[in-house]
Amino acid sequence: MxxxxxxxxxxxxxxxxxxxxxxxxxxxxxxxxxxxxxxxxxxxxxxxxxxxxxxxxxDPAADLAAIARLGGAFVCPGDLDWPRQLDDLGDARPVGLWVRGRASLRLWALRSVAVVGARACTDYGARVATTLGAGLAERGFVVTSGAAHGVDGAAHRGALAAGGTTVAVLASGVDVPYPRGHAELIARIAEQGLILAELPPGAHPTRGRFVLRNRVIAALTRGTVVVEACYRSGSLVTARRARDLGRVVMGVPGPVTSALSAGVHELLRGEAVLVTDVADVTELVGQVGEEPPPERRGPVVARDALDPVTARVLEALSARGGNEVEEVARGSGTGRDEALRRLQELLALGFVNRQGDRWELNHAGGRRGGPRRGGP
Incomplete structure (x- = not known):
């Protein structure tokens, strides 16, 4: 009380x-x-x-009754449902959290990732935030943000659209939707996820409360992704607080001509790790003991399976008109017999054709999808 x-x-x-x-x-x-x-x-x-x-x-009793009517609770440090990572804030940790929703805040916070950014974001920023929100939700992560216009709202919507879980940390009471244009979105989050606030029911936001709210987002999550931010963006405050708390800080690059990417690029010059998709994010914040994501490479073509000497012989063939064995040996740096043996191997694999004494590239490719032209 x-x-x-x-x-x-x-x-x-x-x-x-x-x-x-x-x-x-x-x-x-x-x-x-x-x-x-x-x-x-x-x-x-x-x-x-x-x-x-x-x-x-x-009248704290009335406040506690109000949160109960909303289907929520007031969670204090030391409670079973208190996320202990908030204790990293030291004396600046919340006195308590007003929580709207029935999920376990402590369990959800263990796999939570913050996605934050500009309110007046571009179409690019909204698309990236939506994709990240959906991708994280599909991989079992909880998407946490501030329910603001722009990147925040896009991240929440992505998670909801994927049928996943999301948490909104408000700078007002949990029953005061802000911004008002997001009243429907915040109501959906309350049904499918959690709404958190340090302020009691009925409290309204102020400019300073938004900045202070960001420290909760930073501490509550395993890492923070900044999608778009100008130099004075509040999302940079979140990212730098996350860095100070030892959390992973990530940034999505944008056009160098965009002022909304300038703050992110400044982060990337120092404390943030560049990420481009959800696989990058989950690799950085994934839990210990999880299988690492597969190495991402370009498409594998048939010539990738050739040993180095056979590949050199193939590259020594002219794209037009073909070559005799001596020319191939000279171009590949092998002896005549070695070049002939490799050419016969390439013939069997479907990379080359033989016309009398001349060897030509098979432009239709080998049996396993060989090259269409003689170049690499």
Whole structure:
């Protein structure tokens, strides 16, 4: 009850409050801030006066009843469902989390990846975010973002479209959809996933609360992917906080002419790893003990199976008119007998034809799909 009350009394991410909470405990801190006990060390009169004004209208029991009506709960540090990776925030960790949805937050956070980026994203950014959201969901990862316009919304929609799981971390109460244009999307996330907030039901967002919300996204997830971001984007704050917490930081490159890619490219010059698709992301954030993804290579052609000497003999043949054995031997750096033996091998494989003393490329290719022209 004391922690629920504190979420309405103090602002999220206040490390000073976190230190007081660690030293005094939630009940004693609540009493100290409302004047029923000695004030905590360092609490000035203005701060205590502000807390007193807020405390006059607080009703934590009503807030807890409201979250219960929404089908959710208030989760505190030490609860079975508390994601312990949030403890990495130290004194800036949340006092508690208001959670809307019935899934296990702790279990979902273990396989969660953040996909964040610009609100005014391009079609390219929206397409990449949607594809990443869907691909991560199909591979069993939970897609976490902030439910904002642009990249955030596209990532959530991708996960939902794939029938996967997604988490939205809001800078308002879980019952206050923001932005308002995403009310339907946030309602779908509440049904199919989870809505989280540090602020109690009914609370509205402010500019500062968006920035503080980003630290929760960074700490909650195994890694953060930035799709598009200008130099002053809040998603860069998320990425750098993730880096400081030891999480994987990833960036999707974009056109060098786009201001919305400039921030991502700056990350890629330093702390971020370049990723281009969901396979790159899962390789970096995949769990220990999982099978590594297969090595990605270009298409295999028939001549890839040839040993180096046979390949040199094949390359020594002219694309037009063919060659005699002596010319092939000279071009491939082999003896005449060796060149002849290799040519006969290539004939059997369907790479070449023989016309009297001359050997020609078979432009139709070998039995296993050989070259169509003489070049590599």
């Amino acid at each position: 004391a922690r629920a009350a504190l979420t309405r009394l103090v602002e999220p991410g206040d490390a000073t409050v976190g230190r007081w909470l660690r030293e005094l405990g939630p009940v004693e801190l609540w009493r100290a801030l409302i004047g029923e006990a000695a004030p905590p060390l360092g609490a000035g009169p203005q701060r205590l006066a502000g807390c007193a004004l807020r405390a006059a209208d607080l």
